[in-house]
Amino acid sequence: MHKERVAVLALDGVYPFELGMPARILGGSGRYEVQTCTVDGRPVRTNADFTVGVEHGAELLATADTVVIAAIDPLRITRQLPDEVTAALALIRPDARIVSICTGAFVLAAAGLLDGHKATTHWQLAEYFRHAYPHIDLDPDVLFVEDGRILTSAGAASGIDVCLHLVRKDHGSELANFVARSCVVPPFREGGQAQYIQQPVPQPGATSTAATRAWALERLGEPLTLGDLATHARMSLRTFARRFNDEVGLSPGRWLIQQRVDRARHLLEASDLSVDHIAGEVGFATGASLRQHLHAAIGVSPQAYRRTFQEARRA
Structure with missing residues (x-):
């Protein structure tokens, strides 16, 4: 059975929870080969009290059918990406599917990959995103947005939603439901981000x-x-x-x-x-x-x- 190749990019300040989602959901389905990389193949510091080591550098992005940009600490968000990050993202194939989790949308926006696309990100950062990228059509009310080959998801657990969506779209609801049950999460969450805003x-x-x-x-x-x-x-x-x-x-x-x-x-x-x-x-x-x-x-x-x-x- 052919397995779609998924590359997960871990940048400095990555959130460990979101970083592990693609392997847990996509990898757990048995239909994807999920591998993690950094821009240079070296360990990166998470936003927690530990670093993570990987076996691959940015060259992995050139071979991936789907690339996932994991969330990073908001304090690491910049409008000008480091040169090595820009060079890494340039390796993504033109036909590859690109997915961001939470603040990963800021990385895609800074790289110009969201130009002409609809997008979402964490509701707490929506106004900052709009100020930084007024030309991007942002919808802060949804859990994820699919616009062509670009998918962006909202905060934290929305990464699970978008990964389950990929399984469901690629291989049907039966497999997506099986993966969701294995992870003890709902296969589909109703509503949008508004229900999680402090009330x-x-x-x-x-x-x-x-x-x-x-x-x-x-x-x-x-x-x-x-x-x-x-x-x-x-x-x-x-x-x-x-x-x-x-x-x-x-x-x-x-x-x-x-x-x-x-x-x-x-x-x-x-x-x-x-x-x-x-x-x-x-x-x-x-x-x-x-x-x-x-x-x-x-x-x-x-x-x-x-x-x-x-x-x-x-x-």
């Missing part, structure tokens, strides 16, 4: 919307309304919408669409049901509606999406 502590006795979200997930095929959700949660429409957004980072309507699209993607990957049948199963009125929402979410038609996963299963 006022809810008043004692405040009711969560979690039970209503679970109830809705069992009824995605039904024509659920905001009123239905608020009634189940025993809240007014306004209170429910506000609390839902605080907890999830999305409006109830956007969340429902996201869940329906995700369920449709799973059915497209794992079944031979028609597009119209799948639309009905997940709560979209017509196949045309499913096509519209799927294209808005990931930029492809149901047929193209299904064909991609059928090819991945045959590989």
